[in-house]
Amino acid sequence: MGQNHCQGTAGSATTRDGRELFYMECAGPDGGGPATVVFESGLAASRSYWALVQPAVARSARAVVYDRSGLGRSAPDPERRDLARLADDLGDLLDHLGPGPFVLVGHSWGGLIARRAAAARPERIAGLVLVDPTDEACDLLFDRSVRRLEKVRYRAALVLAKLRLFGFLYRAMTDKLPLDAAADMRAEAFTVQVVRTMGAQQATVEADLTALRDDPPRIGDIPVTVISSTQRTPGMSATALEAITAAHVHRAQQFPRGRHVHARRSDHDVPTNEPAVIIDEVERVLRSL
Structure with missing residues (x-):
């Protein structure tokens, strides 16, 4: 991986139980800013997914992307991949990166x-920017039909990955990325191992959502932006989109400094469809520090 990669230079962070997490970081000429911005991807997405956002944010702050265990260039985790473990891994990465503050x-x-x-x-x-986030306030996510659909999609993805066809479903996405990040994504993001990692994380979704609904995380008085997509992802009903957006509005209202924003031209894939709205909200948080 060359020094001029759009996502910066490579590094490795060790988790509390000895696993290595691959990350990349970049920053502007002054080497940083008021905070380090760390990007966390969705269930099966690697660091490359942020390639249209991270370099732009790096003009204002140190910006870090990473691969969770079993994704990208990070080795699989043999243990249960529930939300607590995923959050612990992110916490270990932050420990490695320094004292913060972090957005x-x-x-x-x-x-x-x-x-x-x-x-x-x-x-x-120092702040949070939640991009079309999964949210426990959305009752639709507890419906049994959602779990059935997840299983169907998992089986289909596994078959396509074994046939080396899975990546063809995401050509429109990879074609938007810088050439080096697109090459990384094509090589790393659509393998059998990635699909199995996605399945391992999906296995605990309902239990994790239930635990969050019963005891939501408390983060204090920091700026929080919740970004909602406004276009339907293929297969999504208008009712589902309304329910998800309502949960986002509710979540933003739970924070003293909460803010709700619409991504007017995007479906769920906001980081590749409308990166500017994320960049603007991250910079808004940075300016408030």
Whole structure:
């Protein structure tokens, strides 16, 4: 991986039980800013997913992307991949990166990981940007039909990965990325191992959501932005989109400095469809520090 990669230079962080997490970081000429911005991806997404956002944020702050265990260039984790473990891994990465402060940016399931990690050490968190996040306030996510659909999609993805066809479903996404990040994603993001990692994380979704609904993470008085997509992802009903957006509005209202924003031209894939809205909200948080 060359020194001129759009996502910066490579590094490795060790978790509390000895696993290595691959990460990349970049920063502007002054070497940083008021905080380090760390990006957390959705269930099966690697660091490359942020390649349209991270370099732009790096003009204002140190910006770090990483691969969770079993994704990208990080080795698989033999243990149960529930939300607590995912958040602990993010916390271990933050320990490695320094004392902070940190702004956490989480997409989809990564929004919950960011919230959980922030609650574990709120004193070092300067802000959150939650990008079309999964949210326990959305009752639709507890419907049995959602679990059945997840299983169907998992089986289909596994077959396609074994046939080396899975990546063809995401050509429109990879084609938007810088050439080096796109090459990384094509090589790393659509393997059998990645699909199995996704399945391992999906196995605990309902239990994790139930635990969050009963005891939401508490992160204190920091700026929090919740970004909602406004376009339907293929297969999503208008009713589902309304329910998800309502949960996002509710979540933003739970924070003293909460803010709700619409991504007007995007479906769920906001980081690749409308990166500017994320960049603007991260910079808004940085300016407030």
